[in-house]
Amino acid sequence: MVCQGGxxxxxxGRFSLVDFIFIILFFxxxxxxxxxxxxxxxxxxxxxxxxxxxxxxHRIAEFSFTDQDNRLVTNKTFDGKIYVANFFFTSCxxxxxxxxxxxxxxxxxxxxxxxxxxxxxxxxxWIDSVKQLNQFASQHNIQSxxxxxVTGRKEEINSLARRSYFAEEEMGLTKDSAGFVHTEHxxxxxxERRIRGVYNGTLPLELxxxxxxxxxxxxx
Numbered sequence: 001m002v003c004q005g006g007x008x009x010x011x012x013g014r015f016s017l018v019d020f021i022f023i024i025l026f027f028x029x030x031x032x033x034x035x036x037x038x039x040x041x042x043x044x045x046x047x048x049x050x051x052x053x054x055x056x057x058h059r060i061a062e063f064s065f066t067d068q069d070n071r072l073v074t075n076k077t078f079d080g081k082i083y084v085a086n087f088f089f090t091s092c093x094x095x096x097x098x099x100x101x102x103x104x105x106x107x108x109x110x111x112x113x114x115x116x117x118x119x120x121x122x123x124x125x126w127i128d129s130v131k132q133l134n135q136f137a138s139q140h141n142i143q144s145x146x147x148x149x150v151t152g153r154k155e156e157i158n159s160l161a162r163r164s165y166f167a168e169e170e171m172g173l174t175k176d177s178a179g180f181v182h183t184e185h186x187x188x189x190x191x192e193r194r195i196r197g198v199y200n201g202t203l204p205l206e207l208x209x210x211x212x213x214x215x216x217x218x219x220x
Contacts, residue, residue, distance in 0.1 A: 034216070035048075035216065035220070036188075036196045036197060036213055036216055036217065037196070038050050038057055038058075038194055038195065038196060039058070039166075039195040039196070039197075039198060040053070040055075040057060040058045040195075041058070041166070042166040044166065044198050057194055058194065058195065059192065059193040059194055060075065060085075060160075060164045060165070060189060060193040060194075060195075061075075061160060061163065061164045062074070062075045063075055063152075063156065063160050063164075064152070064156075065121070065148075065150035065151060065152035065156075065157070066130060066150060066151055066152060067130075067133070067144060067148040067149060067150050067151075068130060068133035068134040068136070068137045068142075068144055068148070068149045069130075069134065069144045070130045071144070073119070073148045073150050075193065077117075077148070078117060078119070078189070078193075080115070080191050081115055081116070081117050081191060082115055082116050082117070082188070082189070082190060082191060082214060082217045082218065083116070083117040083118060083119060083188075083189050084103065084106070084117075084118045084119070084186055084187065084188055084189070084210065084214075085118075085119050085120075085121070085165060085186070085187045085189060086099060086103065086119075086120050086121070086183075086185065086186040086187070086201055087120070087121045087122075087123050087157075087161055087165075087167060087183055087185075088100065088120050088121070088122065088123065089122050089123050089124040089127065089128055090122070090124075090127070090128050090132055090133065090135075090136040091124070091127060095184050095201075095202050098201070098202045099184060099186065099201035099202055100120075100140055101140075102201055102202065102203075102204055102206075102207040103118060103120075103147075103186065103201060103207065104140060104141070104142070105204070105207060105211075106207050106210055106211045106214070107142075107146060107147055109211055110146075110211075110214065111143070111146060113218070115218065116146075116214055116218070117146055117147070117148070118146060118147040118148070119147070119148045119150060120147070120148070120149050120150070121150055121152075121157050121160070121161065122149070122150065122151045122157070123157065123158075123161070125151040125152055125153065125154055125157060126154065128149075128151050129151065130151065133149040133150075133151060136149060137149055161183070165185070165187055165195070166195075167183045167185060184200050184201050184202050185198055185199070185200065185201065186198075186199045186200075186201040186206075186207070186210065187199075188210060188213055188214065188217070190217055190220070191217075191220075196213070196217060197209075197210060197213045
């Protein structure tokens with residue numbers, strides 16, 4: 001099958017909805033992705049030409065937390081690295097287990113690449129002690145050399161979530177049955193601390209897209 005345009009209005013009636021979705025996905029896969037957009041605002045509008053921006057491109061602010069090995073983790077930990085960030089809590093019964101499993105699938109693809117890292121911020125740091133995070137890491141076979149599970153002051157984590165990662169309520173923060181607020185968003189951050197991708201961490205297809213986008217950033 002060759003990737004080429006056609007008069008969809010004439011032929012659409014010949015296909016079922018499933019067939020049509022397959023066709024759309026096929027044509028999307030034909031695109032040669034050479035770069036990724038930037039995200040500068042909480043509405044996640046993709047920006048392609050950052051040279052035309054009047055304001056500086058948005059960057060993740062400085063932070064300082066403690067990981068599952070009781071080590072200090074700061075923005076300097078990720079200097080020159082590509083990394084994926086998300087928010088979770090270890091006792092979450094709903095979206096967090098799915099996100100963790102999906103992210104583990106991505107992390108395993110880059111486990112020998114020292115330039116790709118992951119960070120998961122606990123949104124219940126008063127519960128998720130270093131010991132609790134360490135147990136969670138062991139249960140999910142998470143290696144701290146690649147993936148930091150971090151805890152810290154609630155106010156600092158919430159501020160970073162909203163101001164740096166744009167985790168605002170209308171953009172994806174949800175409450176589960178336990179009443180805790182968290183987001184299913186995973187964000188791809190480049191070597192300059194800029195947001196380059198946003199994904200629904202509960203959907204395997206979205207995480208497959210994340211893995212492909214990481215490969216694009218590696219080549220930049």
